[in-house]
Amino acid sequence: MEHEVLHIEGTVEDVLFKNENNGYIVLDLDAGGELITVVGELGDIEEGEGLILEGSYITHPRFGTQFSAVYCERKLPETVVNIEKYLASGAVKGIGPGLAKKIVDVFGERTLDIMENAPFRLAEIKGISPKKCDEIAAEAQKLFCLRNLMSFLSQYEVKSRFAMNTYRKYGSDAMTLLRLNPYLLCGDYIELDFAKADTIAHDMHIARNDNKRITAGVQYILRANGGIGHTCLPLEVLAKKTQDTLGITESDFYSAYNAAIEDNELFEYVKNEIEFVYLPDYFYAESFIADRIHVLRDFSSPEDFDYDLLIDIEEEEHNIKYEKLQRQAITTAVSRGLMVLTGGPGTGKTTTLNAMISIFEKKGMKVLLAAPTGRAAKRMSDLAGCEAKTIHRLLEVVYDSGDRLTFAHNENNPLDCDVLIIDEMSMVDVVLFEKLLRAVRLGCRLIMVGDSDQLPSVGAGNLLGDIIDSKIVPVTELKEIFRQAQKSCIVTNAHKIVAGEYPDLTRKDSDFFFFKRTDYQQALKLIVDLAKTRLPKAYGYSPTEDIQILTPSKKGVTGTVELNKLLQDELNPPAKNKQEKKGYVYTYREGDKVMQTRNNYDITWSKDGEQGAGIFNGDIGRIISIDNRSSLAVIDFDGRKATYTFDLLSQVDLAYAVTVHKSQGCEFEAVILPIMGGFDKLCYRNLLYTAVTRAKKLLILIGTEEHINKMVDNNKRTRRYTCLRHMLSGKSKTSSPFGQ
Numbered sequence: 254m255e256h257e258v259l260h261i262e263g264t265v266e267d268v269l270f271k272n273e274n275n276g277y278i279v280l281d282l283d284a285g286g287e288l289i290t291v292v293g294e295l296g297d298i299e300e301g302e303g304l305i306l307e308g309s310y311i312t313h314p315r316f317g318t319q320f321s322a323v324y325c326e327r328k329l330p331e332t333v334v335n336i337e338k339y340l341a342s343g344a345v346k347g348i349g350p351g352l353a354k355k356i357v358d359v360f361g362e363r364t365l366d367i368m369e370n371a372p373f374r375l376a377e378i379k380g381i382s383p384k385k386c387d388e389i390a391a392e393a394q395k396l397f398c399l400r401n402l403m404s405f406l407s408q409y410e411v412k413s414r415f416a417m418n419t420y421r422k423y424g425s426d427a428m429t430l431l432r433l434n435p436y437l438l439c440g441d442y443i444e445l446d447f448a449k450a451d452t453i454a455h456d457m458h459i460a461r462n463d464n465k466r467i468t469a470g471v472q473y474i475l476r477a478n479g480g481i482g483h484t485c486l487p488l489e490v491l492a493k494k495t496q497d498t499l500g501i502t503e504s505d506f507y508s509a510y511n512a513a514i515e516d517n518e519l520f521e522y523v524k525n526e527i528e529f530v531y532l533p534d535y536f537y538a539e540s541f542i543a544d545r546i547h548v549l550r551d552f553s554s555p556e557d558f559d560y561d562l563l564i565d566i567e568e569e570e571h572n573i574k575y576e577k578l579q580r581q582a583i584t585t586a587v588s589r590g591l592m593v594l595t596g597g598p599g600t601g602k603t604t605t606l607n608a609m610i611s612i613f614e615k616k617g618m619k620v621l622l623a624a625p626t627g628r629a630a631k632r633m634s635d636l637a638g639c640e641a642k643t644i645h646r647l648l649e650v651v652y653d654s655g656d657r658l659t660f661a662h663n664e665n666n667p668l669d670c671d672v673l674i675i676d677e678m679s680m681v682d683v684v685l686f687e688k689l690l691r692a693v694r695l696g697c698r699l700i701m702v703g704d705s706d707q708l709p710s711v712g713a714g715n716l717l718g719d720i721i722d723s724k725i726v727p728v729t730e731l732k733e734i735f736r737q738a739q740k741s742c743i744v745t746n747a748h749k750i751v752a753g754e755y756p757d758l759t760r761k762d763s764d765f766f767f768f769k770r771t772d773y774q775q776a777l778k779l780i781v782d783l784a785k786t787r788l789p790k791a792y793g794y795s796p797t798e799d800i801q802i803l804t805p806s807k808k809g810v811t812g813t814v815e816l817n818k819l820l821q822d823e824l825n826p827p828a829k830n831k832q833e834k835k836g837y838v839y840t841y842r843e844g845d846k847v848m849q850t851r852n853n854y855d856i857t858w859s860k861d862g863e864q865g866a867g868i869f870n871g872d873i874g875r876i877i878s879i880d881n882r883s884s885l886a887v888i889d890f891d892g893r894k895a896t897y898t899f900d901l902l903s904q905v906d907l908a909y910a911v912t913v914h915k916s917q918g919c920e921f922e923a924v925i926l927p928i929m930g931g932f933d934k935l936c937y938r939n940l941l942y943t944a945v946t947r948a949k950k951l952l953i954l955i956g957t958e959e960h961i962n963k964m965v966d967n968n969k970r971t972r973r974y975t976c977l978r979h980m981l982s983g984k985s986k987t988s989s990p991f992g993q
């Protein structure tokens with residue numbers, strides 16, 4: 254919901270709550286005698302400071318009016334009383350209430366001016382030694398730097414969190430660096446919109462064809478394309494796009510481009526005589542993966558196992574006869590350093606994997622299991638009978654000295670294991686895989702499991718496909734659908750779809766139902782009826798825990814937005830005892846089923862006394878409380894209770910219905926899938942295949958046969974620009990940055 258944008262001004266009376274990680278704060282502001290509670294991501298504000306704020310009022314029946322601030326200009330306190338209050342509150346490390354009084358008694362209203370411009374004079378105060386004076390001066394400089402940065406950026410209505418991130422990245426030099434190059438604001442970790450940085454640069458009289466502007470524009474375009482899956486772009490495509498977007502000539506482009514290549518701000522890779530351009534991160538990721546895969550591949554077991562005997566023992570113990578390809582997969586896993594195990598549903602991947610784990614453990618090897626999402630890790634744990642972690646958890650997210658996110662496990666601190674098994678590899682992107690490979694010590698086996706017919710990862714790259722297609726890694730593809738699995742129409746229809754055959758929609762006695770509907774309103778009515786009444790009654794399913802509505806698109810009548818609003822009304826209607834918070838797209842309500850839509854490493858959670866941080870893209874949870882007084886909501890993700898500031902709710906969508914893309918790696922007891930047409934770009938085979946294979950026990954298709962078959966016919970593979978396959982095949986014309 255849009256609110257009227259207002260400006261208010263006042264002095265901070267009291268700081269009620271502060272989140273040091275994301276700068277979120279709740280404070281009382283004295284606005285000319287009126288006390289207003291202010292909430293927002295405003296940074297490290299202290300009592301006594303003057304603020305000019307822009308934002309809007311939000312009202313809560315119990316706690317009254319609060320001002321939700323989006324922009325903040327900070328004025329340091331001017332009166333002696335406020336300066337003392339400000340310093341006494343701990344604004345400058347090393348100054349407490351006693352010292353604050355002494356300093357203000359001596360310097361009065363000029364105190365802050367002296368601290369900023371002549372801090373050596375603090376040594377005039379009795380009790381401040383020259384050493385202490387230096388320490389206080391250094392702390393004070395930090396404070397003034399952030400304040401200057403915030404007030405500079407607030408002129409351009411740049412939100413405070415960008416200023417906070419700029420300060421975190423560049424520290425006390427931030428302002429000086431920005432004056433030289435405002436486009437630094439578009440860089441990694443800050444990621445301000447290029448257009449905004451361009452406005453600042455324009456005011457600073459930076460020319461349109463300045464190399465800094467063009468390089469930043471190119472990087473911005475490459476990053477935006479990374480967001481839709483491309484790790485690089487052909488030079489020709491990039492040149493044209495950049496010229497059009499920035500309004501520059503071809504010669505301007507190439508002059509800046511060549512300089513950026515020279516300075517390693519961009520990288521070029523030649524594939525089949527065509528130049529591809531990379532951002533450093535993606536280039537390092539793909540080159541490192543290619544290098545490291547070669548090293549791991551060449552490792553083979555020094556121990557002389559009798560593989561056949563080991564597999565025979567497993568067969569006897571588990572009363573099973575592995576088929577030829579399963580035996581081959583197990584032998585490869587035990588004898589080689591690296592392999593891919595792939596295959597569609599019901600082809601025995603899990604069974605094979607369990608045999609591998611059993612053999613490794615019998616040999617005294619330490620096996621670790623991981624998957625890209627929480628849900629996939631949970632499923633893996635359930636099937637393998639031992640704990641699987643998310644890749645992020647396995648690598649342990651930590652912050653470096655610059656307060657930037659990194660992983661505790663890397664080449665200097667590798668994972669303590671002999672075998673690492675990664676499930677749902679189709680969902681892993683190149684940047685995360687690079688980090689993972691850095692933490693795999695030489696000699697550790699790496700087994701990658703996944704179905705390459707699933708949709709590719711949300712993040713950039715076509716990792717699993719490229720690894721398989723490169724043919725340099727041993728791949729076992731399981732093809733046989735086991736008898737057990739053949740009973741399931743979900744499994745047999747999934748295999749038909751992937752083979753380009755139309756699914757059998759005629760069966761009424763199976764786990765795969767089709768309801769023909771051509772009218773949208775009738776389809777919606779049926780979805781609600783099935784989710785709310787019929788399936789819970791017939792199968793005992795919980796409408797929100799067991800049943801998931803999947804849909805190709807966000808938009809349209811059967812898109813997620815409309816479906817979620819409808820299903821929220823039906824499954825979790827408003828009630829007196831349910832608190833609510835209005836967001837831009839949805840109203841969030843206690844009891845709502847929700848999904849986190851991006852990786853956030855800062856959100857803190859607790860589970861059975863354990864504390865942790867990080868809620869990731871695709872995690873599904875339930876809102877258990879909304880508190881309008883503190884502007885906080887608590888969401889339960891499978892027992893992890895995570896605290897969200899209201900600003901962070903923009904990263905959360907209702908999840909009664911989710912897109913097929915977002916459902917990757919998840920499985921549900923029952924899936925309802927409307928295929929009504931009207932979303933041509935999303936009308937393709939892999940998407941239908943991915944949706945169908947999300948259902949464990951029951952799949953219900955609603956729509957028309959014509960649209961379903963049209964999806965099967967469209968075998969468009971999502972084309973992604975990457976060079977990994979080429980790099981893996983060792984055909985590179987640029988030398989690897991990692992040497993031999």
Ligand SMILES: Nc1ncnc2c1ncn2[C@@H]1O[C@H](COP(=O)(O)OP(=O)(O)OP(=O)(O)O)[C@@H](O)[C@H]1O
Pocket residue numbers: 573574575576579596597598599600601602603604605735736737738
């Ligand atoms: N060699 C075998 N002989 C008989 N049955 C088998 C064999 N291997 C697997 N199965 C059975 O086939 C079914 C599917 O196997 P499994 O769950 O391992 O496949 P999957 O590829 O992991 O499937 P999904 O991807 O759908 O989870 C199971 O019921 C399993 O017990």
